[in-house]
Amino acid sequence: MAASKQKKDDPFVVTFEERGDQTIVRKSNDLVQMTRNNLTLSQQRLMLHIFSMIKPEDTDLPSYELSIYDFIKMTGMDPHSGALYKQVRKNIEELANAPIQWIKNNGTSTVETFRWIDKVRIDEGRARMTITLDPVLKPHLVQLKTLYTTMDVTYTMLMRSTYSIRIYELCKSYQSLYLKKKAAGEPLVWNLSMLYEQLSYTANRWSDFRRLALEKAKAEINEKTDIIFNYDVYEKKGQKVLSLVVTIDPVDDAAAQANLDSINSTVRKKSKKKGRPTVAIEDSLLDDPSVITFDYVSAPETTIPYSFGRHRTELREEIVVKARMDQLRAEITPEELHAVEVIIDVLADACCTIQAGDGEQDGGNKTVFGKMNAIILDCGGLTSWLAGVAPRYAQEIIPRSQTMRSPARYLNKVLREDMDNYRIYIFRKAKPAAEPKEELLEAEYHVMDEPVQQTMPEPEPPKVELIPETIVKRQDMRKEFAKFVDDGYLEKTLTSGQRGAYHEIYRHLAARCVPSPSSLRNGLKDEMRLHYLACMNEVIEKYGSLTPLMEAMAHELDFDVFWAKAAKDPNVNNPMGLFYHIIEERALNPIGTIMNDQAQRQKVAAKEKGEKDKWHNESWMDAFEEDIPDDSEE
Secondary structure (H helix, E strand, C coil): CHHHHHHHHCCCEEEHHHHCCCCEEEEEHHHHHCCCCCCCHHHHHHHHHHHHCCCCCCCCCCEEEEEHHHHHHHHCCCCCCCCHHHHHHHHHHHHHCCCCEEEECCCCCCEEEECCEEEEEEECCCCEEEEEECHHHHHHHCCCCCCEEEEEHHHHCCCCCHHHHHHHHHHHHHHHHHHHHHHCCCCEEEEHHHHHHHHCCCCCCHHHHHHHHHHHHHHHHHHHCCEEEEEEEEEEECCEEEEEEEEEEECCHHHHHHHHHHHHHHHHHHHHHHCCCCCCCCCCHHHCCCCCCCCCCCCCCCCCCHHHHHCHHHHHHHHHHHHCHHHHHHHCCHHHHHHHHHHHHHHHHHHHCCCCCCCEECCEEHHHHHHHHHHHHHHCCCHHHHHHHHHHHHHHHHHHHCCCCCHHHHHHHHHHHHHHCHHHHCCCCCCCCCCCCHHHHHHHCCCCCCCCCCCCCCCCCCCCCCCCCCCCCHHHHHHHHHCCCCHHHHHHHCCHHHHHHHHHHHHHHHHHCCCCHHHHHHCCCCHHHHHHHHHHHHHHHHHCCCHHHHHHHHHHCCHHHHHHHHHHCCCCCCHHHHHHHHHHHHHCCHHHHHHHHHHHHHHHHHHHHCCCCHHHCCCCCHHHHCCCCCHHHC
16 A cells, blocks of 8 residues: 555656756755755766756656666766676665755755655666655755756866866855845855855865865866856955855856857767667676565556566456556446457557567566556556546547558557557546536637637748658757747747747657657558648648647647646646647647637637627527528518
8 A cells, every 4th residue: 555655646757858958957045055065976967967857837846767878978987888787776876875965944944854866766678767856855946936046057067076066056056146245345255164064075274175176166167157256265263264255257148158069069079989888688787686576466556577478368367457447447438448458458468479679588578568567667557547548549549450451460559659658648537527617618619700810920831842751850850840830920929838838849749740769660650650740731731831730739738827727636647748648639630729729819809809709698599690691671
């Protein structure tokens, strides 16, 4: 029971592929100023990269999934070592065992202890790891409104001193205070003993501290960042230095951007020289005698051993346990329940069959078992995933498979792709209301007696070329999308919350229009990707661009509205999964999405003008009768 509760309370997971290109870190001033620097240089870089993956709109502290390769890059490990997993484990253990920190909760008189990370899970089959931070850090990293520090982690990537990174953080957290004091003609003073604590500097000779910490930090900060840091002795007692006067002046925007460009260029050159490591199977943590192995227990939230791949009947029974079929019967329709039975059959067959390119362990398909067990671990079983994916299989996938020469092969392929993207389907479906809500009626039925007043400029003539189907990289697809999206118009007309939604929609749709890794690996045709491409091309053909679709979806998924509602809705367990699910639903019916948005805007415009709303007549049939001419008057 305790294990089940813990899984239910787990934060949502974000991947390095989704957010690894983010560079802005936001931390509370208390987290920057009131904690010690007890991390090594590589550990500081890793934690800053993880912090940068938190978005301002996140309402919970995520867990972070990244490849072993990305972890190696962040921590500066040797990618060609013969003991790769042992190095990874050593780094993780050192980070997990870093000295306990004390932090004061802002606005209270309480202090708490925390460690930087709470737990780490390594999936050797996929060469990936998931890092979960200590929950105590949540109020210092998520939904920050006041008293927080913002910095670009890029400026720290080439620093060689652990003191440089830490002093740069402190400078950024005190910069606003410094500028206020400077305007008032007052100095910013740092107490030296407090600075020793913040840097975990144990020696007490001023000359050594100045040489080893301050001068190195000053040189690296002034050469590579967006600020100019300087200091001088402010107060002394005899020969003992008690405090420093500090200056933290910003450099101009052009110089700051030049430093960013230079750092990014250097990092790219280094990454090309190092190359990608090859993970050695023989260097497995699974064979480590210090790793404890427990006997298997059949329960919804426990993973299934590979050995069940030798016995299909027993494996299917275990999958049924993970599915909690009694709970599903109460939540989904009979057609969806039948789809779940089909999914379970296909999943059991896939786990027991070794295909080309799949690994084998203890008689089971290592690749498929890994996907299935990842869902079980993250979701406390298969129930929520099956409930989310069943409607699509009942309405679309299974009927389509029945028209194909090899239904089993098609179902196997689609199921693998859906397991790779399982988080899209992880949310609890809301129960239908007893009566339709008024806003639903407004969204479903529209009467338009005049053309919609377009607020955007006239679209350009349709381009001859459409999105090519040969693109296989996300960055190339984003460039192709850019040809059909008026980014300047959207940035100018959308609100800040809508702009945030627009950028996320743009990235996600571009990703859905490239083939999945499994289809590329197996040389198969990615039907779902082609379906998305066809829908995007349908919009381009009708409107000459994708701008109306991006605008319509940004209006609906406005960050300022969506996340607030999702956080309050008890029926939504995974807001991010719901967000992506809505994107995909709207993208598969793009023309309807655009027309619905236009109708809603026309409705708002009519209300602002004080015009009569036909959907609030005493009889809704009157809306049609008003447009019928009276023959008796002719």
